[in-house]
Amino acid sequence: MSIQYFRPIPDLSGGRWRLAGGWTGFSSFELLERGTAARVVQDAPLEVIGALTAPRPPVLGLSMDAPRIMGIVNVTPDSFSDGGRWNEDGGIAHGRALIAEGAHILDIGGESTRPGAAAVPVPEEIARTRPAIGALSREAAVSVDTRKAEVARAAVAAGAGLVNDVSGFDFDPGMAAAAAETGAAVCLMHARGLPENMQDDPRYGDVLLDVYDALAERIARAEAAGVPRDRIVIDPGIGFGKTLEHNLAILRRISLYHGLGVPVLLGASRKRFVGTLGGTETAAQRDPGSLAVTLAAAQQGIQIHRVHDVAGTRQGLALWQAIKGAEA
Incomplete structure (x- = not known):
């Protein structure tokens, strides 16, 4: 018998259950199985409903009962969006501007992971990120965007509370232990391949379900290394080893990933698609x-x-929440 996956279908009228203890209700499920057409069902196993409805623990002290904004602070010369633009003071002024604009978390990165990007040596990546982390972590919650254990350790020592690993612990064998030993929260992203080659004809049997299974495996690996589930966030990795069609397939049904029982992060901003x-x-x-x-x-x-x-x-979410509240 094939594995069954239950995607909660958002219910604008309120719903029987609350998704992840948050703001979205749902009353039914889309039952997904490989090789079988999706169908809508009205119930699911109790363990599935439990995973979907359990309130998520706070991340960096922020409750997960409202959408949270993670502002991007690139301290790299070659980021696809703003490479080098904020480097004059190591990204500190830009980070402060994002805090003033309403960022709940700052994600500070010293290595571009855009398609085709080359790896940055560890000492250079630490030198790029540590000043901004040290300064900004006194003013806001800070995440470090890195694939490397040594960079993660230096970042946590400087004040970062979350390690955002785009490789999901696949790149550096020491990353899981570093996360466990530092006590940092982690975001485990799905990616296929390295930035140098990840967009070279990526293929999946069923991208939505393949990514779900890969993220479940990453969570299990992190827990086995000593990272508690209440410190884990996942990210389906839009644009990382995925075509436009793959990205859209994930986004259309992204509520499926709540079944993993942890908060979900989405990084789609300014991506090529x-x-x-x-x-x-x-x-x-x-x-x-x-x-x-x-x-x-x-x-x-x-x-x-x-x-x-x-x-x-922030403005868009405020309007969306106001309209949503008026409909309730």
């Missing part, structure tokens, strides 16, 4: 399309939104 569908080649002009993706994901209960345009996202 936004420009392709929205008709712009320039990354900085993709904010309206990025906001549309954020709002669609918020409707499916996604808790953390990693974005470049914090002010626009």
Whole structure:
């Protein structure tokens, strides 16, 4: 018998249950199985309902009962969106600006993981990220965007509370132990391949379910290394070893990933597929399309939104919440 997956279908009228103890209700499920057409069902096993409805623990002291904004602070010369733009003071002024605009978390990264990017030596990555982490962690919750255990240890020592690993502990064999020993929260992302080759004809049997299984395995590996589940966040990895069609398949049914029982982070801001569908080649002009993706994901209960345009996202979410409240 094939494995069954139950995707909660958001219910705008309120619903029988609350998704992850948050703002989205649901009353039915989309039953998904490999090789079989999806169908809507009205019930699911108790353990599935339990995983879908249990309130999520706070992340970096932030409750997960409302969408949270993670502002991107790139201290790299070659980021696809704003490479080198914020480097004059190590990204500190930009981070403070994002806090003022409403960022709940700052994600500070010193190595670009855009398609085709090369790895950065550990000492250089630490030198890029540590000043901003040290300064900004006194003013806001801070995450470090890194695949490397030594960088993660240095970042946590400087004040970072979350390690955002785009490889999901696949790149550096020491990362799981580093996360466990430092006590940091972790975000485990799904990616296939390395930045150098991840967009070279990526293929899946069923991308939605394949990514779900891979994330479940990453969670199990982190727990086995000593990282408690209440310190784990997952990210389906939009644009990392995925085509436009793969990205859309995940986004249309992203509520499935609540079944993993941990908060879900979405990083789709200014990605190439936004420009392709929205008709712009320039990354900085993709904010309206990025906001549309954020709002669609918020409707499916996604808790953390990693974005470049914090002010626009905060405004969009405020309007969405006001309208949603008026409908309730």
